[in-house]
Amino acid sequence: MSPLEESRSRDVAEEVRDFYERYPYPRPIENLDKYRALWQDRQRRRADYHLFWPTRSYREDYSILIAGCGTSQAARYAVRWPSAQVVGIDFSATSVRCTEELKRNYNLNNLQVHRLSIEQVKDLGTSFDQIVCTGVLHHLADPDAGLRALREVLKPDGAMHLMVYAPYGRAGIYLLQEFCKRIGIQATDEEIRDLITALHSLPPGHPLETLLREAPDFGEEAGLADALLHPQDRAYSVPQLFDFIKRGGLAFGRWVRQAPYIPQCGAIASIPQASRIAQLPLVEQFAAVELFRGTMVTHSVVLYRNDSPDRQLVSFVGDAWLTYVPIRMSDTICVQERLPPGATAVLINQNHTYRDLVMPIDSTEKSLFDAIDGNSSIGDIVQRTLPSSQNVARAFFERLWWYDQAVFQTFT
Numbered sequence: 001m002s003p004l005e006e007s008r009s010r011d012v013a014e015e016v017r018d019f020y021e022r023y024p025y026p027r028p029i030e031n032l033d034k035y036r037a038l039w040q041d042r043q044r045r046r047a048d049y050h051l052f053w054p055t056r057s058y059r060e061d062y063s064i065l066i067a068g069c070g071t072s073q074a075a076r077y078a079v080r081w082p083s084a085q086v087v088g089i090d091f092s093a094t095s096v097r098c099t100e101e102l103k104r105n106y107n108l109n110n111l112q113v114h115r116l117s118i119e120q121v122k123d124l125g126t127s128f129d130q131i132v133c134t135g136v137l138h139h140l141a142d143p144d145a146g147l148r149a150l151r152e153v154l155k156p157d158g159a160m161h162l163m164v165y166a167p168y169g170r171a172g173i174y175l176l177q178e179f180c181k182r183i184g185i186q187a188t189d190e191e192i193r194d195l196i197t198a199l200h201s202l203p204p205g206h207p208l209e210t211l212l213r214e215a216p217d218f219g220e221e222a223g224l225a226d227a228l229l230h231p232q233d234r235a236y237s238v239p240q241l242f243d244f245i246k247r248g249g250l251a252f253g254r255w256v257r258q259a260p261y262i263p264q265c266g267a268i269a270s271i272p273q274a275s276r277i278a279q280l281p282l283v284e285q286f287a288a289v290e291l292f293r294g295t296m297v298t299h300s301v302v303l304y305r306n307d308s309p310d311r312q313l314v315s316f317v318g319d320a321w322l323t324y325v326p327i328r329m330s331d332t333i334c335v336q337e338r339l340p341p342g343a344t345a346v347l348i349n350q351n352h353t354y355r356d357l358v359m360p361i362d363s364t365e366k367s368l369f370d371a372i373d374g375n376s377s378i379g380d381i382v383q384r385t386l387p388s389s390q391n392v393a394r395a396f397f398e399r400l401w402w403y404d405q406a407v408f409q410t411f412t
Contacts, residue, residue, distance in 0.1 A: 012141035013117065015231040016142070019187060020092040023222045028071040028098040032079050032106060033041040039080040043374055050110050051128065051256070052159040052302055053312050054410045067118050067150055069316050070096050070134030075102035078111035084106045087124065089116040109115060115345065118146045127155045134163035134300070139232050147248035151305060160303040161256065164244075165235035168290065169297035172208030174235075176228050187229040192221045195228065211297070238287040241299050242280040249306050254314075256300035259349070259357045261286045262295060266356035268292055293354065315406055316398040322379035322390075325409040326372050326397060334369070346368075349404045359403045364389065365396045372406065 008205050039045060049058055060083040074088025079401055088111065090096055096115045103111050116123065118136065122305040131150050137143040147162075154160055167174075176199075183190050199212060212218050218227065236244055238261075245252055259265040262283050263277040290296055313319070331350045339346060343360035344392060347369070364386060371381045382393045400406040 002015075012232050013203045014165070016139055017091050019225075019229075021094050023221050023225045024060055024071050024094045024186065025093065025226045026070055026072065026099065027220055027222055030102075030105070032072075032075065032102065035200055036079045036106075037078055041330060043327065044373065045080070047329055050162070050327060050407045052253075056157075056410050056411070058409070063087070063126070063383070064130045065089070065121070065128040065150075065153065067121065067131055067133040068111070069095065069099060069371055070135075071098035073078050073110060073134075074100060074113060075106065075108060075130070077107060078108040082110060084110060086111045087126075087128070089118070089121060089124075091115065091117040096238045119149050121149050121153050122211050125152065127153045127157050127158070129155055131158065131160045134161065135165075135209070135298075137162070137340045138164045138234050138236070139230065141232065143234070143244070144247050147244065147250070147346060151249045154305055156305060156307065157309060159253065160247075160250065161300070162303055163256075163298050163300040165243065166290070166299050167232070167235035167237055169211075169295040170235055171229050172206060176204075176208055177230075177233065181196040185229065187225050189221070191235070192225055192229070196224060210295070214347070236299065238283065238299070241301070242283050246305060246306075250303040251301035251306045251308065253285075253304050256302060257349070257351055257404050259352060260296065261289050261355055262402050263289055264360075265402050266354060266397075286324075308328050313410055314401060316401075320410070321394065321397065322377065322382070323410070324378050325375065326378060326381075326400065326406045328372055329404060329408065336367075345401075347403065347405050352404070357403065358403060359399060364392060368393060368396055368411055369400075 023338065045060065046058055047058075060081055062081075062084050064076055064077055064084050064086045065088075065270070066080065069088030069090045072095070074086055077084070077088075078086040087107075088099055090113075093115055099111075099113045099125050102108070103113065114124065118133070118140065121140075131154050133150060137146045140146045143164075150160065179185075180195070187194060199208070199218075202208060202212070202357060215223075218224055242252065255261050263269060263274060268274060268277070268289060277285055280288060314324075329349055333348050333350060335346045335348060336344070340360050342362060344363045344366045345361050347359040347361060349357070367385050371385050376384075378393065378397055384392060386393060399407070401408070
């Protein structure tokens, strides 16, 4: 990096730091009681663990880095995983102070918080089993440097949860960002209030209209400022994201919620071009579905080091799948009313935002689903339920995987 580029990078970092000191994000909270109660469910924790590590035995005493922890994310993880050692870093003094307050209020002895930039994470002098970096790297002057820094402190068999902005669903945001720049709107309390007033007059059909209606952040001044007045913001299409991952020395494991990207799921599976999409290389399939859906605002992925011995290994080719132990996703509901023709029930993952991502199941499939207890292998479930229907079971459990209805413990 040239001296001019280094100077520009420092200027951007200072501008972003100042922004978050004035408008901490997310909004600081004082109460984590409901969050703690939610994650006392061991099956919820098991499902979360095996989403990242299907091939490893379940454990809770691992190390977690929350990179760019904001006002509460590190405290949430310390509450979620009380036996884990959680480290939160953020370059905002306000974010660190808010997190420290939650640490004291909830006696989170398993949490350390440091005021530190992502680029300096190596100064911690340790490495981590899991790194969580959501909504951060796209605000750095040099996201590639940030991702490489995180890779350096990820253990060889570790896993990373990365979230970055996606471009197409944020088209309305970028229109308004440019509007604000052109007329000189600044991130001040008065100008943000005036901007909120102006947004009520957007014409019907504006690309920002849906986000204004559905995104809770736009109801808060800090959230609106973060979206429309942030000094540094970029987004990644699927191909750009995979290039970014590769440059960072990492490898794609899976999407955190994969059904929106898979052409076998939802409405896209029935379009005339579905078979053509299925013939593309996997990344090109994801890219095509992103374009067809058109409204993704973020991408969340599970990543591993490119030299990792413990990559994601879930496959329904061969017979190993019979040894997998399926674990239901805790936010899945089984609906048995107002069903489509031929369905006995419909499975819905409540984390999906696309309404077409529902999974109808027939009576045979429902008997398999009902037999999932989090301990029995697929082979045991099939033997007890449908001993002569192995092919039906294979297709069903693969669909559960595609539709984010289950994760698997794959080791024997």
